[in-house]
Amino acid sequence: DTAVSQTPKYLVTQMGNDKSIKCEQNLGHDTMYWYKQDSKKFLKIMFSYNNKELIINETVPNRFSPKSPDKAHLNLHINSLELGDSAVYFCASSLRHTGELFFGEGSRLTVL
Amino acid sequence: AQRVTQPEKLLSVFKGAPVELKCNYSYSGSPELFWYVQYSRQRLQLLLRHISRESIKGFTADLNKGETSFHLKKPFAQEEDSAMYYCALSPRGGGATNKLIFGTGTLLAVQP
Numbered sequence: 001d002t003a004v005s006q007t008p009k010y011l012v013t014q015m016g017n018d019k020s021i022k023c024e025q026n027l028g029h030d031t032m033y034w035y036k037q038d039s040k041k042f043l044k045i046m047f048s049y050n051n052k053e054l055i056i057n058e059t060v061p062n063r064f065s066p067k068s069p070d071k072a073h074l075n076l077h078i079n080s081l082e083l084g085d086s087a088v089y090f091c092a093s094s095l096r097h098t099g100e101l102f103f104g105e106g107s108r109l110t111v112l
Numbered sequence: 113a114q115r116v117t118q119p120e121k122l123l124s125v126f127k128g129a130p131v132e133l134k135c136n137y138s139y140s141g142s143p144e145l146f147w148y149v150q151y152s153r154q155r156l157q158l159l160l161r162h163i164s165r166e167s168i169k170g171f172t173a174d175l176n177k178g179e180t181s182f183h184l185k186k187p188f189a190q191e192e193d194s195a196m197y198y199c200a201l202s203p204r205g206g207g208a209t210n211k212l213i214f215g216t217g218t219l220l221a222v223q224p
Contacts, residue, residue, distance in 0.1 A: 004155075035214075043156075043198065043214040056211055090156065099144050099202040101212060103156040 006104035023091030118215035135199030
């Protein structure tokens with residue numbers, strides 16, 4: 001089944017904890033992304049990697065650190081979680097010079 | 113600044129009625145415009161892009177550079193069209209990255 005898959009789908013944790021979300025794509029794409037969707041359904045890009053190289057880093061706190069071990073994987077690690085980090089995080093992939101992004105199902109993070 | 117505006121958070125219509133989801137953008141260059149859709153319990157997916165100039169599921173969208181708009185239209189709404197619709201902009205030009213900038217989304221509810 002070709003797709004973008006991310007785990008976990010749901011994550012509930014306490015403030016101050018560190019957590020990771022993993023993303024994998026088997027579409028043969030060379031570019032991967034993390035988007036954050038807030039409670040008002042606003043989608044905002046956080047990071048983008050092309051062939052393991054960081055190409056977009058929007059004004060995201062240093063507590064967020066993406067890691068791309070290869071072009072099929074892009075993980076997101078978040079340190080010292082805060083209440084405002086509660087959101088749905090979407091992973092996506094594409095071929096670099098196309099505008100068609102393929103999204104994962106999202107990971108809903110709730111920080112208590 | 114690059115921005116996509118969708119003025120309606122919710123659009124409710126009856127089955128068979130025409131639908132127009134509004135989208136305006138702000139970008140100094142020549143952008144590429146997209147409509148993405150998220151059906152209930154499904155992942156966000158591309159609906160159509162302006163360069164294709166095609167109709168998908170009865171939906172069309174025309175890029176109006178004078179009005180900087182890319183409204184999504186369908187002459188007769190169906191219940192299965194109920195979903196969240198996002199307008200998105202990708203800057204174009206040499207070296208441009210695939211940075212998709214999303215609008216805030218419009219929830220389309222088609223009543224029977």
